Amino acid sequence: MKRNHLIALVVIAFLAGALMVTIQDASTYATFEMASKKTPESVTVVGQLDLEEPITFNASTSMLRFTAVDKDGARSIVYYNQPKPTDFERSEEITLTGLSSGDTAFFAQNILMKCPSKYADEAQFSSK
Amino acid sequence: MNFIGEHSLWALAGRFFTYLAFTGALGTALFYGLNWLRPGACSGPDELGRPKAAHEPFLRAGRAAFALHSIGVVGILTVLLTAILSHWFEFDYVWRHSSRDLPLEYVFSALWEGQEGSFIIWIFWHAVLGWFLVRGAKTWEHGTMTVVGLVQLVLTSMILGIYVFGIKVGSSPFVLIRELPENLGLPWTTIKDYMIRIPAFRDGQGLNPLLQNYWMVIHPPTLFLGFAATLLPFAYAVAGWIERRPLEWVTPALPWAYFGVGVLGTGILMGGAWAYEALSFGGFWAWDPVENASLVPWITLVAAAHLMFIVKKKKTSGGLTAIMAMLSFLLVLYSTFLTRSGVLGDSSVHSFVDLGLNGQLLLLLGLFSVGSLILLLVRWRSLPRSNADEAFSSREFWLVIGSLVLLISAVQISFSTSIPVLNKLIGPEGLVPILGEAMAPPTDVFRHYHSIQIPVAIVVSLFMAMVPFLRWDSTPNALLKRILPSLLVSLVLGGLAAWGLKFDQPMYTVLLITGIFAALSNLDLWLRYQGGGWRSGGQALAHLGFAFILLGALISNGKKVAISQNPVFLHKDFPANEHILIPLGDTVSMHPYWVEWTGERVEGHFQIFDVNFYGTAEDQSPGKKLFSLAPYIQMNPRMGNVREPSTKHYWDRDVYTYVSFADMRSPEEKASGWTEEMDATMGRGEEVFVFEEYMMRCDSIIVKSAQMIEETGDLATLDMAAKLTLKHMDGRKETIEVPYAVRGNEASPGEAEFANLGVKVRFDGVSDEPGRFKMKFWRKAPEEQEFILLQAFIFPYINVLWLGVVLMAIGTALAVAKRIAGPKPAPKP
Numbered sequence: 008m009k010r011n012h013l014i015a016l017v018v019i020a021f022l023a024g025a026l027m028v029t030i031q032d033a034s035t036y037a038t039f040e041m042a043s044k045k046t047p048e049s050v051t052v053v054g055q056l057d058l059e060e061p062i063t064f065n066a067s068t069s070m071l072r073f074t075a076v077d078k079d080g081a082r083s084i085v086y087y088n089q090p091k092p093t094d095f096e097r098s099e100e101i102t103l104t105g106l107s108s109g110d111t112a113f114f115a116q117n118i119l120m121k122c123p124s125k126y127a128d129e130a131q132f133s134s135k
Numbered sequence: 136m137n138f139i140g141e142h143s144l145w146a147l148a149g150r151f152f153t154y155l156a157f158t159g160a161l162g163t164a165l166f167y168g169l170n171w172l173r174p175g176a177c178s179g180p181d182e183l184g185r186p187k188a189a190h191e192p193f194l195r196a197g198r199a200a201f202a203l204h205s206i207g208v209v210g211i212l213t214v215l216l217t218a219i220l221s222h223w224f225e226f227d228y229v230w231r232h233s234s235r236d237l238p239l240e241y242v243f244s245a246l247w248e249g250q251e252g253s254f255i256i257w258i259f260w261h262a263v264l265g266w267f268l269v270r271g272a273k274t275w276e277h278g279t280m281t282v283v284g285l286v287q288l289v290l291t292s293m294i295l296g297i298y299v300f301g302i303k304v305g306s307s308p309f310v311l312i313r314e315l316p317e318n319l320g321l322p323w324t325t326i327k328d329y330m331i332r333i334p335a336f337r338d339g340q341g342l343n344p345l346l347q348n349y350w351m352v353i354h355p356p357t358l359f360l361g362f363a364a365t366l367l368p369f370a371y372a373v374a375g376w377i378e379r380r381p382l383e384w385v386t387p388a389l390p391w392a393y394f395g396v397g398v399l400g401t402g403i404l405m406g407g408a409w410a411y412e413a414l415s416f417g418g419f420w421a422w423d424p425v426e427n428a429s430l431v432p433w434i435t436l437v438a439a440a441h442l443m444f445i446v447k448k449k450k451t452s453g454g455l456t457a458i459m460a461m462l463s464f465l466l467v468l469y470s471t472f473l474t475r476s477g478v479l480g481d482s483s484v485h486s487f488v489d490l491g492l493n494g495q496l497l498l499l500l501g502l503f504s505v506g507s508l509i510l511l512l513v514r515w516r517s518l519p520r521s522n523a524d525e526a527f528s529s530r531e532f533w534l535v536i537g538s539l540v541l542l543i544s545a546v547q548i549s550f551s552t553s554i555p556v557l558n559k560l561i562g563p564e565g566l567v568p569i570l571g572e573a574m575a576p577p578t579d580v581f582r583h584y585h586s587i588q589i590p591v592a593i594v595v596s597l598f599m600a601m602v603p604f605l606r607w608d609s610t611p612n613a614l615l616k617r618i619l620p621s622l623l624v625s626l627v628l629g630g631l632a633a634w635g636l637k638f639d640q641p642m643y644t645v646l647l648i649t650g651i652f653a654a655l656s657n658l659d660l661w662l663r664y665q666g667g668g669w670r671s672g673g674q675a676l677a678h679l680g681f682a683f684i685l686l687g688a689l690i691s692n693g694k695k696v697a698i699s700q701n702p703v704f705l706h707k708d709f710p711a712n713e714h715i716l717i718p719l720g721d722t723v724s725m726h727p728y729w730v731e732w733t734g735e736r737v738e739g740h741f742q743i744f745d746v747n748f749y750g751t752a753e754d755q756s757p758g759k760k761l762f763s764l765a766p767y768i769q770m771n772p773r774m775g776n777v778r779e780p781s782t783k784h785y786w787d788r789d790v791y792t793y794v795s796f797a798d799m800r801s802p803e804e805k806a807s808g809w810t811e812e813m814d815a816t817m818g819r820g821e822e823v824f825v826f827e828e829y830m831m832r833c834d835s836i837i838v839k840s841a842q843m844i845e846e847t848g849d850l851a852t853l854d855m856a857a858k859l860t861l862k863h864m865d866g867r868k869e870t871i872e873v874p875y876a877v878r879g880n881e882a883s884p885g886e887a888e889f890a891n892l893g894v895k896v897r898f899d900g901v902s903d904e905p906g907r908f909k910m911k912f913w914r915k916a917p918e919e920q921e922f923i924l925l926q927a928f929i930f931p932y933i934n935v936l937w938l939g940v941v942l943m944a945i946g947t948a949l950a951v952a953k954r955i956a957g958p959k960p961a962p963k964p
Contacts, residue, residue, distance in 0.1 A: 010524045018539045025547045025587050032583045033554060036573040051575035066796065068703045069714045069924055088712050090796035090924050093768075094775040104578045116578065 034104065039075075039083040042107035052077055052103045052113065056096065064091040075101060075113070083107075087115040095120065140330035141225050141311070145214055149309035150296075152210030156258070157291040159204025163265075164284030166197035171277035171374075197280060198269055204287060205262045211255055211294075212246075215308055219245050224339045225330060227315060228252070228308040234341035244351040245342045247359075250475055250492075251308035254293050256356055260363035261287055264391075268367070275387055278374025279367070286366060289499045293492065306492060312336075344740070344769040344777045350409035354402060358429060361399025362467045365436055367391035369464035372457045373507070376514045382453045385446040388460065390954040392440035395463075397677070397947025399433045404684070404940045415778040415793040417928055418692060419936070422580040424479045427552040428470030434545040436463040438538035445531045448607050452535055453518050454511070459538065461507045466549070468503060472496045478555050526609035530602060537598040544591040551576065551583065592685055593646050599653040599678045600625075603660050621659045625652035636694050636931070643693045650689060653682035673953055677946025680939045687936025691789075698725040699792075699927040714795045717746075719921040727753045728761070728790075732923055735797075743767040744794050744923055748783070766793045766925075789930040796924035809895055809913035817857075818907040825861075826914050829894065834858040834870070836908065853877040857898050857908060861889045873898040873910075 035041075037050040052075070056062075060074035060082075071087040073095075085103060092098075098120035105115035170193035215228070219242050224230045232252070233245040247253045265283045272279050296307025313324045323329050330336050368388040375384025406426065407419035420426065439459035445452040473479055476493045525532035554574050561569040577583035604610070604618050629648030638644045661667055661675030697713035715730075717723050722731040729749040736743050746764045750756030764781040771777065780793035815823045817833040825831050839854040856872040874885030875898040886897045893915035902909050 014536065014539070018543070022543055022546060025543055026550060028586060029547055029550050029583070030574075032577045032586070033551070034575040034578045036575045041572075049578035051578065064796075066922060066924060067716050069701060069712055069716070069796065090714050090926075093778065093799075097775070104575075 038077045038079045039081045039107065039113060040079065042113060043109050046107050046109045049104060049106050049116070052105075054078060054101060054103070056098055056101055057082060058096065062091075062096065071095075075103065084112045085115050086112055087118055089118075092118060092120055137327070138225075138313070138330065139328040141313075142218070142221075142223050143311065145218060145223070146226065146309045146311055149211060149214040149218075150307065152207045152214060153291065153294055153296075153307060153309070154207075156204050156207030156211060157288065157295060159200050159202075159207050160284050160287035160291050162200025162284075163197055163204055164281055164288055166193050166200055167277045167284055168281040169193045170197060171281050194277065197277065197284075201262075201265060201269060201280065201284070204284075204291075205266070207291075208255075208259050208262045211308075212259060215252070215255065216242070216246060222339070224336050225311050225313065226308070227310045227312045230312060230336075230339040232339070232342055234339040237342055238347070240349065240352055241342055241347050244346045244348075244355075247355045248342060248346055249308070251294050251306055253355065253359065254290060255308070257359045257363060258287060258290050258294075260356075260360045261290070261366055264363055264367060268370070272387060275371060275374055275384070278378060279370035282370035282373050283366065286370075286503075289502070293495065293499075302494075303492070304495065341771065344771045345413060347769075348409055348413040350405055350412065354405040354409055357398060357405055358402030361395055361402040362429075362432070364391060364395030364398055365432055365464040365467050368395070368436070368439060368460040372460040373510060376457060376510050376517075379514065379517045381457065381514060381518050382446050382450055385443045385453075385456060389440070389443045389447065390951045392436060392443060392460070393947050393954070394951050395436050396433070396440050397944050397951065399429070399436065400947075401940060401944045403429050403433060404936075408937070411791075412782070413779055415780050415795070415926075417780075417791065417793075417926065418695070418930075419933075420688070420692075422584045424552045424555075424576075425474050427548050428473045431545045431549050431552070432463045432466040432470060434541050434548075435459050435466060438541040438545075439463055441534050442538050445534055449525075449531050450519060451521050451525075451531065454515065455535065455538065457511065459542075461511070465500070465504050465507060466545075468500045469549075472500050473552065473556070478559065528605065528610040528615070530605040530607050530610070533598060533602045533605060537595065537602065540591055540594050540598070544588060544595075547587045548584065589642050589646055592689075593642070593649050596646065596649040596653040596682060596685055599682060600649065600656040603657060603674065603678065617659075617664065618656055621656035622652060625649075625655050628655075636690060638693070640693070643689060646685065646689050650682050650686040654679050654686065657682065669949060670953055673946050673948075673950030675946070677943050677950060680941070680943030680946050683935050683939025683942060685939075687933060687939055691930040691933035691936060694931050696929045696931075697926070698728065698790075698929055699925055700726075714924040714926050716922050716924055722749070724751075725927055727751050729758075730925070730927070732925070735923075740770050741767045742770060742797070742799070744797065746781075746792065746925065748790065762790075764790070764792050768794060768797060768799065770799070784934075786934060787932055789933050790927065791930060792925055792927035794923050795926045798921065808916050810916045811914050813912050815910045815912065816902045816904065816907050817910055818904075821907075825894070825912050828864050829892065830862045831912070832860045832862070833908075834860050837872070850877060851879065856885075857896075857910070859896060861892055861894055863892060867892060871896070875900065 034049055034051050035045075037045065037052055039052060039054075042050045042052055054075045054077040057074040057076050062071070062073040064071045069088065069090050071089065071091045073085055073087075074082055075085050076082050087105075100121040102119040102121070103113065103115040104117040104119075105113060107113050173193075218226050218229045219233050222229070222233070222235055228249060228251060229245075232248045233242070237245060245252075247256050261283065265280065265287075268276060268279045268283065291305075293305045294307055295305035296310055297304050312318060313329070318324055323333060326332060368391055371384040371388035371391075375381055403426070404419075406429070410416065410421065410426075411419040436459075439456060439462075442452055442456040442459055446456050472493075476496055478493075525535070554576050557565075558570075558573045559565050561567050562573045563570060564573070600621070601618055604614060606614065625648055629644070629651045632638075632651070633644040633647050636647075638647060657675040657678040661672050661679075665671040665675065699713050699715040701712050701715055715723055715725065717730065717732040719732060719734065722729050724730075727750075729751060731747045731749065733745045733747060735745070743765050744767065746766065748761050748764065750759045750761050762783045764783055766781040767779050769777040769779055776799060778793050778795065780791055782792070783790040811826060813825060815825070815831070817823060817831075819833055819836055822830055822832045835858045837856045837858060839856065841853045841855075842851040843849065844851045854874070854876050856874045858870065858872050860868065860870045862868045869889045869892050871887045871889055873887040873896050876883045876885065882900055884897050884899045886895060888895045895913045895915070897911040899909040899911055901907075
């Protein structure tokens with residue numbers, strides 16, 4: 008059984024290594040303030056779209072610029088170098104992954120939107 | 136009360152079938168269990184190979200209960216299908232998931248779109264597979280069926296939809312909207328003909344447009360059949376370990392394990408095909424948590440299925456095999472929990488909505504996991520011990536190592552997918568706050584998963600290439616030399632292919648070579664050493680198929696080219712992106728094509744964009760129209776617009792494109808050319824600041840003519856006008872008159888334009904305040920050129936992947952068929 012134990016050890020070592028790599032890789036949920044301290048590390052910010060501020064999309068560079076409010080209520084201008092997602096303005100919550108420029112803006116690499124639940128229409132029965 | 140137009144009897148029937156299925160499952164577990172666990176039953180078969188006849192009544196009762204359960208399940212399906220087909224929108228499930236205009240073929244997609252429906256299809260497959268156990272499991276029948284009964288009991292409880300002591304148990308698909316908790320006691324629920332009176336009941340919300348795709352008709356049932364197939368090895372393993380037969384269970388479970396490998400593998404990649412065709416994330420695999428959750432049980436099932444051979448042949452590795460078999464089923468349960476609990480909300484695009492069943496899901500998962508763990512711990516000692524090490528050149532040694540490599544792969548994927556769960560457990564706001572800050576999923580998922588999964592794929596493909604050549608116990612060197620030809624050929628072929636395809640990452644090149652090695656050596660094994668017949672081809676074909684899947688995935692993803700490179704330079708640290716702007720009627724260069732956008736059309740729910748691809752000098756066809764694609768945007772006012780790709784398939788590559796941005800305003804809106812409507816109330820001499828750059832002044836209100844009806848003194852006709860002066864900040868000035876007329880009871884607001892300044896005014900009439908008037912202003916929209924943004928990729932050799940899927944499905948089917956049809960004491964050569 009000696010070799011079997013050795014194999015078990017090797018597998019456990021590999022497993023531990025794989026998990027270490029994996030944990031190192033995990034990003035963190037942050038606010039804009041935390042994000043600016045972590046630059047140039049990528050972070051995930053969960054927040055909302057600020058509809059009061061202009062949302063502009065320049066099609067020729069496909070650059071989207073908007074303002075987001077994080078969970079602490081802090082605002083930041085966000086640049087997203089991708090086409091504007093459909094129904095962007097309707098999103099209830101947005102999850103931004105990307106990095107902060109350090110002071111003024113957040114550069115999003117990815118945006119995940121949580122749209123109003125498709126069950127929202129159900130409320131129409133409750134109001135009758 | 137009788138409600139007009141409501142099919143409450145059907146709802147009742149649906150409920151009845153649900154309860155029947157539930158009690159049937161209870162009876163199955165109970166009676167089979169009683170028969171099984173009575174004293175002396177665990178000592179194995181009697182001399183006829185049948186469960187002991189003394190307790191025949193319990194066995195018969197168990198079978199009868201399972202029959203009732205099955206009738207219930209079929210009944211549930213029938214009622215739900217009927218309700219969807221007949222558009223009975225008083226059913227909450229029907230209203231939420233279908234609509235009148237839903238094409239017939241998608242009725243099935245609607246059936247399993249929701250959580251309840253997907254539970255039903257899962258339960259249904261379990262019931263179908265259960266009958267194979269009843270018919271063919273022989274001495275294993277009572278043990279395995281007790282497990283099946285317990286699983287079905289727990290699963291049917293997920294669709295009960297009852298409240299026990301105020302706790303919701305399950306969510307029923309047969310709830311009427313009138314009966315929803317949030318609607319209870321509302322006045323309309325007592326109106327007899329509410330169905331007719333309330334317009335919302337005339338049509339349902341419709342099926343999510345993303346799911347209106349033919350892959351969504353077959354992908355979910357295939358995937359769930361694969362999920363269901365993991366139950367059988369689990370049931371056999373549990374039965375075997377309880378009966379102190381920790382090795383024998385493997386023989387009957389083995390074909391089912393391979394059945395599961397084939398079906399689940401196909402089901403997962405059907406989901407990939409759907410993602411490739413209907414979603415616009417540009418590829419067939421995105422390492423999305425929902426995809427991962429179905430992949431991980433497949434990986435452990437593959438490991439379990441291979442380990443079973445060792446148990447069967449060598450009577451060793453029984454513990455690891457049982458762990459892997461049980462883990463596969465438990466991971467299916469875990470994946471159900473992940474995708475349905477809403478816990479993935481932040482990290483996945485397609486997780487289900489939380490139905491408030493988390494507690495129940497966790498209980499289900501905990502029950503089976505803890506039960507399995509205790510069973511393994513308690514019975515570990517009953518495993519036969521062997522003190523000899525396996526030989527280095529033996530097949531069993533490398534199969535064990537291979538399965539451990541698969542385990543590493545499964546653990547990494549599970550871990551990263553479970554980050555949201557870990558946050559709930561040990562995050563700063565979790566149960567046991569260990570972490571200082573919440574972990575988020577990796578920002579670059581591809582790099583993250585590939586860093587572990589590509590090395591794993593390399594090792595796995597090497598094993599696939601070599602282990603089939605090894606013998607049990609030990610392999611003579613002469614036999615080892617059989618691998619050499621395919622090794623040499625694949626080194627040359629792989630090197631050439633890497634050079635031809637311009638592979639620059641060493642890891643990719645290695646995987647390319649080992650993938651080709653796996654494909655070639657299995658082909659070689661089958662054709663030269665196994666006779667090349669269908670009967671013997673299962674193993675080799677399945678391996679060949681999986682090698683093709685790896686190769687296809689590697690080449691099509693590793694060498695995926697975005698041909699839509701945006702030429703605009705932004706910043707050296709901000710790479711120009713891969714979305715190209717095409718003005719209407721214009722042609723842009725997308726190396727190696729010229730691409731023209733000729734126009735758009737609306738067909739039903741689809742806004743279709745016609746795009747032509749022309750050849751360039753490079754492929755000797757400059758200016759020749761090669762093909763047209765029609766990517767479209769599916770418009771759904773309720774669920775938002777969905778961009779859908781269009782793909783030109785060549786044998787060696789796919790040209791894939793979708794519209795990543797388009798102006799979706801209606802043609803009227805675009806044509807009117809007037810935007811930024813604003814309201815104002817003005818009196819004589821008043822000024823309003825409009826559009827942040829003009830001052831609008833009402834100079835005077837002129838009454839041109841007015842006629843009274845003499846008898847009553849009412850106004851018969853009136854013609855008046857407002858004289859307005861618009862002044863721009865830069866000093867430009869223009870004055871116009873806007874008319875307004877009344878004829879009897881009818882008022883006709885007049886419109887006029889400041890032609891030079893580009894502002895339009897409508898005179899809407901008298902305001903409530905005396906002496907003031909209602910006006911509306913618009914400004915002219917700047918002339919805009921219509922355009923779309925397009926993203927296009929070339930996926931080279933993606934057909935290798937699909938071919939691999941087909942080969943793997945055929946291979947596993949052959950292997951299963953061989954084991955089912957084989958001569959009775961099936962000896963494997």
